[in-house]
Each structure stands twice: as C-alpha cells, then as structure tokens.
Amino acid sequence: MSSGVKRKASQAHCFAPGCSSGYVSARKSDRQVSLFSVSKDPERFKAWQRAVPRADEPLEATSVLCELHFDEQYLVRFFTHTINGFELPEGHADVDGIDCARNSDESRSTTLKAMPHLAKLTVVGCPNHNTELTNKVIKFYVLTRLHFLVKTQNASQGDKCKKMKMLKLRRVL
Numbered sequence: 001m002s003s004g005v006k007r008k009a010s011q012a013h014c015f016a017p018g019c020s021s022g023y024v025s026a027r028k029s030d031r032q033v034s035l036f037s038v039s040k041d042p043e044r045f046k047a048w049q050r051a052v053p054r055a056d057e058p059l060e061a062t063s064v065l066c067e068l069h070f071d072e073q074y075l076v077r078f079f080t081h082t083i084n085g086f087e088l089p090e091g092h093a094d095v096d097g098i099d100c101a102r103n104s105d106e107s108r109s110t111t112l113k114a115m116p117h118l119a120k121l122t123v124v125g126c127p128n129h130n131t132e133l134t135n136k137v138i139k140f141y142v143l144t145r146l147h148f149l150v151k152t153q154n155a156s157q158g159d160k161c162k163k164m165k166m167l168k169l170r171r172v173l
Contacts, residue, residue, distance in 0.1 A: 014066040017054050021066035034075075035064040 013022030014035065021033045038059060039045050049059045052069075067075055 011062055011064050013064075014069070015054070015059060015063040016052055016065055016069050019066060019068065021068060022064070033066045033068060035066050036070070038063050038065070 011022070012035075014020075014033075015038075022035055038048050038061065040061070045059075045061070048065075052059060052065065
C-alpha cells in the first residue's frame with residue numbers, strides 16, 4: 001500500500017550550465033560519468049545553489065551534478081568492507097589479479113594471489129574449525145564476485161556484438 005505521496009524522480013542529466021552529461025547524445029558516447037544528487041542538508045543545499053548558479057532555472061532537490069564538476073580527490077571509486085581489521089575490496093575489481101583456472105577441476109580451487117591478507121582472516125566458526133570455514137567463506141566471496149564480473153563483461157560484449165551486427169545490416173541495406 002502506498003501513502004499516496006508521489007516522489008519526484010531525480011533528473012537524469014547534469015544541472016551545471018553548458019554540461020551535456022546525462023543527455024541522450026552524451027550517453028551514446030563511450031564516456032560515462034557518475035551523477036550525484038544535491039545535498040539534503042539545507043545549509044549545504046544553499047551552498048550548492050551559490051556554487052552552481054543558473055539564470056533559467058533554480059537548483060532543486062531532484063537536481064544532479066556529474067563527476068566532471070568535482071575535484072578528483074573527492075570522488076570515491078572503490079569501496080571496501082572491513083571485517084575484523086581486514087579489507088575486502090568491492091566495486092571495480094581487477095579480474096587479472098585473481099588467478100582462477102577455467103574449464104577444469106582447478107576452477108573450484110581459487111588462489112588468492114591478489115589478496116594475500118585474506119589468508120590470515122580467521123574469524124568465522126569455532127576455534128577448531130575457524131580457519132577452514134573462513135577459507136570457504138573467502139573462496140565463495142571471491143568466486144561470486146568473479147562470476148558477477150565475468151557475467152557483466154560477457155553481457156556487455158554480447159551487446160557490442162549485437163550493435164555491430166545491426167550496423168553491418170544497416171550498411172548493407
């Protein structure tokens with residue numbers, strides 16, 4: 001059941017004057033940028049209004065700004081989960097950093113060359129079995145992340161192949 005109050009959706013394009021990020025023409029290019037919603041804090045919102053003035057329309061709570069208008073030092077591109085003092089990376093992982101054999105029985109035994117500190121992580125289970133159980137949890141986590149990355153990459157490559165076939169068909173016609 002909804003409360004009857006409709007929430008206004010955020011804009012899909014950058015609010016900054018002269019910026020084309022988020023528009024259809026910019027989305028068709030290979031350059032993708034992140035869009036950030038304006039601050040919900042009233043004081044910061046006023047500061048954003050002063051920083052991004054536009055004569056044609058005021059800054060609203062649904063407005064967004066792209067990453068091109070922020071200093072690189074303020075952008076967080078990679079995140080980590082900290083478990084018992086050890087960091088597990090998330091976000092854009094380095095697929096080449098994880099040594100994983102394909103199409104063989106070795107594919108079930110992942111080696112963690114990229115993250116040697118994970119071998120020291122012994123926090124899951126009872127004292128008699130915690131190392132074994134923790135290693136299973138780590139392997140499951142790494143394999144799940146790797147599966148997601150490969151699936152995402154294969155999907156994007158499949159989309160590229162479909163687009164190329166369509167372009168070739170258009171050229172023929």
